[in-house]
Amino acid sequence: MLHVQRHAPFEDPDRTEMENRAIHLVETSADVLIAKYKALPDSMKGRYINSDLFKEIFPEYAASPAHRSVFNVPIHNSAAVLANELFHRMVAAQDPENRDRILFITGIPGAGKSTAIQKNAIDLADYKVIYEGQLSNFEQAKEKIKYCLSNKCSVDVFAFHRDPEGALRNTFSRFTTLGRGASITAMSNIQGNLGGSFEKLHKEFYQSVTFCVIDLRSNNLNPICGDSGIAILKCEGDVDAIRKRLECELERWRNAGRINEACYREAAGRSPFSLARLQEIYEQSSGGRCQAPRQSRSTDGACENLVVSDDAFAGFEEKALETKAEQQHLVDVSAVYDAQLKNFTQAKSEQADRLVVNLENKIASQSQRLQAVAMTKPNAVSALWRGSQWREQYGQEQRRQHELETRLSRVKILQADTRRLERMAEDKLRREQKELTARRDAQLLEQRKRLFKEKEKYQSATQDMAQKRPGRGRSLRREQ
Incomplete structure (x- = not known):
């Protein structure tokens, strides 16, 4: 109870x-x-x-x-x-x-x-x-x-x-x-x-x-x-x-x-x-009562007289299109980087696994060595001339094993971080794969529409020229 x-x-x-x-x-x-x-x-x-x-x-x-x-x-x-x-x-x-x-x-x-x-x-x-x-x-x-x-x-x-x-x-x-x-x-x-x-x-x-x-x-x-x-x-x-x-x-x-x-x-x-x-x-x-207190130097009145002029909107559409293109380029670069990151983290994860196995083998070997030194502990008589030498050797072996265990704990932490990054990269690639495919299809469709409009514009201009200059129009039609 x-x-x-x-x-x-x-x-x-x-x-x-x-x-x-x-x-x-x-x-x-x-x-x-x-x-x-x-x-x-x-x-x-x-x-x-x-x-x-x-x-x-x-x-x-x-x-x-x-x-x-x-x-x-x-x-x-x-x-x-x-x-x-x-x-x-x-x-x-x-x-x-x-x-x-x-x-x-x-x-x-x-x-x-x-x-x-x-x-x-x-x-x-x-x-x-x-x-x-x-x-x-x-x-x-x-x-x-x-x-x-x-x-x-x-x-x-x-x-x-x-x-x-x-x-x-x-x-x-x-x-x-x-x-x-x-x-x-x-x-x-x-x-x-x-x-x-x-x-x-x-x-x-x-x-x-x-x-x-x-x-x-x-x-x-x-x-x-x-x-x-x-x-x-x-x-x-x-x-x-x-x-x-x-x-x-x-x-x-x-x-x-x-x-x-x-x-x-x-x-x-x-x-x-x-x-x-x-x-x-x-x-x-x-819920809005809990806000950070204002600093002694206040700038609350600095924005009272701000007026947005009509000139600020000049070229807005053109800049928006440029910004959109840059964002799409950054997303494409990010996708490439995520793929490289995934390959890199996989290689690092395999390297960390090998290092963990290597350190565990070294720790096991060092433990056996430490036990062997412990078994050679001198008795009360021989400790008079061998005691300090044995204690120094035993202390060195203990410090060596502690260093190996510390390295192993740090490697395991890094190994966990590497696996976390690998999962994050995989999840991000999986989420953005459909978006990237849809965006490429939209870009291809937009490019086809643009080419079709240019073709129609060229044909319309050709017909106008033929109407204004009949002789030249007949030669143009023959060339076509």
Whole structure:
């Protein structure tokens, strides 16, 4: 039987009742709730595990953005317990496609994890379980990773990083559209502690787990591994520094009038308005209230006196035709490039496969060599003159094996990226093949029409000349 820890007492009796109802359902009907979660399209039949998505199985929560805002905290612990239970079940179960890779996704709320995944930053097809949650608590994260390794699964950990101000702005937008934001206290605690927890996990499991960071402050979605990735997670400062930055950004948006009071209370960690008042706020607002605050140097009046003259439309049709021709040429060039890219990625994929096999053979050979050196460990007497030499040799062999394993993990990451690019190229070629064929047919038809019009024009001109000059017309007809 599952146990859910209760939140601190709520002032609103509706929130207290919702928490009691959710806890009762989790403790008595966990299997039914998990089955409902697996039926959600976004859960990938239970492979994708996220506590926020688990909240959607409660009808009272998913009724409207106002309901999400009021009942987000009361059902949070229940959803977290269900997510943890499903995680342990899915890891221990046999995968239908014999997949044995587990993916952990973490990062500050509002970092853009879901958006990055939709842009194919990570290929999820090869993973048995995708767990999206916070790993800022080292002990809890350590327990989950150990559980995966004990079930003979390989583990990849990806942390998505964004500056706290940008993440806070994303939570404003999410609150406006979905009703679920995030408090600056939770955001600062998560981002301020994630770097240290990530570093401890890397030291604990560097030989068996791949740790990578994706920096979403730029458009580069390439993973950054090792110490460089840990440095990125720590670059924003500690918990107090991040909290002060978030407080300043929150007040700036509030003073600029770009967020309403309900959004401000959500971010400040205060109790939300009543359900009836929140429904009125969402009915009055069409979603346009949450906009970026204006900068101190305003250019709002710069476009007031702009007038489009008639001369601006001179030659418009001719330029449009030229632009259309250039676009068609670029599409044709893109198709050729995609075909070349497909051939290139296939060659790279085969090369990566050979390299993986080669590295695995080297690791197996190095393991045997390491075991052979371990068997030659001197006893207590011979260690007096051979101990330091043996330890140095054993350390060298260990470092060599660690280097080979690190190379193998990097090659596997590159191999996954290469396969992703290959699939993208194939999909794009398949989509554009029909469009290219139709466009070529249209171009050929247009060319035939143009030639036919030119022929008619030539014949008409010939007949006019024959009418004006009869003698010459007879000679022209004889020549024809």
